[in-house]
Amino acid sequence: MGRKHLFVCGVRVDKEDEMTCLIKGCNFVLRNIPHEAFVYAKHADSEFRFQTTQPDIFPYLLVNIGSGVSIVKVESEDKFERIGGSSIGGGTFWGLGALLTKTKRFDELLQLASKGQHTSVDMLVKDIYGGSYGSLGLTGDLIASSFGKSATADKEFSKEDMAKSLLHMISNDIGQLACLYAKLHQLSRVYFGGFFIRGHPVTMHTITYSINFFTKGEVQALFLRHEGYLGAIGAFLKGAEEDNPNQYSWGENYAGSSGLLSISPEMNPMQRARSGTFDMLEMDRLERQLVNLHLLQDPSSYIPDTVDLTEDAPAREYWLDCFEEALDGVVKRAVASQPDMAESVERAEKFRHKYRHKLQTLRHQPFAYGSLTVRSLLDTREHCLNEFNFPDPYSKIKQKENDSALKYYQKAVRSLEELSWEQRQFALVRGVLAGNVFDWGAKAVSDVLDSDPEFGFEEAKRQLEERPWLVDSYDQWLQRLKGRPHKCALFFVDNSGVDIILGVMPFVRELLSRGTEVVLASNSGPALNDVTNGELQILTERIAAMDPVIQAGLKDDRLTLIQSGSSSPCLDLSRLDKVLAMVVRERHTDLVIIEGMGRAIHTNYYATxxxxxxxMAVIKNSWLADRLGGKLFSVVFKYEVPARGAHANAV
Structure with missing residues (x-):
């Protein structure tokens, strides 16, 4: 079907194929939005079980339920086929429901169904046989005949009961049809979308029940957080094809997206009128492609976040309180970062109001943006800061701390060179850990740094717990260093100032001296006081002017600085800058170092x-330390070796 043009008020409007746009939009959200797809379980502790974004989303079945039903098999980005469908769909439910209940609005009909009892209208197996029909595997409460009782009962049926019976009838029919096509084409992933779904609990529950019954759990009914936007996204991408949208990666902007609303039947009328899913979806286009780190042992099972706060209620309550209590400090630093502080106060108050509102929403609807994590709370805060033009609240602090730490670099290196080899290895590790204490994102640390500006590197070393550490693989690491040098180390760095200059750089210097190439991966954009790639380029040049080892590493291309693709205090190894991933592969990297509480504990603690x-990380949060069985400033030093043969297979 060729593109057609329509001119309205001097503006050209292009007409696109509906199904092509739908599939293109579906592929887009599955690729680009983490925790896009979910399983709905009405009676489980958590109603939503979000699926991890898969590297390969194909093939899958899309069951689009609008007026009728279209069943589409999607095999690749551009290859799909409508393999079946039905005239019995959402329009059937709406039309028959209007005739039966005199209710004209679709959402009101669903609300009636959520309150009804279908058993007063439907004939069950036990109504015919007095109980279950064991030899056929039929339970007594299974529907034998939809509306079967209405033919013989001499009574009026309630609108609620008739709506519920009708919903079950339509859903069971669609579910069975979807199961048959899934089995026929040997597909296990079945996504449901369309006007009929839209996040309503009663439709998701009946569809899920039907799929589970007909497949005995072999196929899952999957729903999409943004299914109402699929066609619109696809149309946008079609219109942007000249700009080649596939060369970019995208991310959901939590400041702009309103999030999945509560779908409780107790929802107030205003929420119900909004139809249960989204008011707005906002996406950010990133100026680079993000890809998996090929060194992940199993990318399909990789989950960056250590704790899912949607599942862990005590942790969720603590972290929501923690972020709300930290708001005053964030606002203060945001204002101080601006050239016109008086003008910035109003913007800062708007930021405070918006982020607090987001936190309150997440208290009641923790599933609003998928799985709630410390990472998503941090990212939401960064998105809100950016919305009100506070791109880097810690810019002045970082510059001041960088200048101060650079003055001590040569002295720190000389003191290390005076030590024996074994003493130096321990001092280097201890230096990285002490440097990691300087994290303005941790309230316990920011309180110290605010009250004691003279708090320095040596004071931080004294804060560290003595060995044995909370997690302590140092002896194994030391033994490994006595062997052959690593070929290439990928080092994900954390904070500016003391951390990168006095902690990380001496450690990098030692690796270079051993003959190991080093790739330093830092944030593409600012977050908290984390060092960005642009800042690190400048710092490294300044250090190189003082240190011939660093200078030689840069000159010989043995020390490389590349942006990670992230603008977060945490780290998702499935969304890294494509250039970084290519360099890591080409250099046959055999060591990955992840530093910091956000990158190594809140995320990637269990990454294999x-x-x-x-x-390596220092725990700078007393609640988290207690949760892990330690205390404030406990040390995590986790050295891991893969199973034999795993690296060879990956490379």
């Missing part, structure tokens, strides 16, 4: 890699 890995 196909090469050696080292995760």
């Amino acid at each position: 890699l196909s090469c050696e890995s080292l995760k």
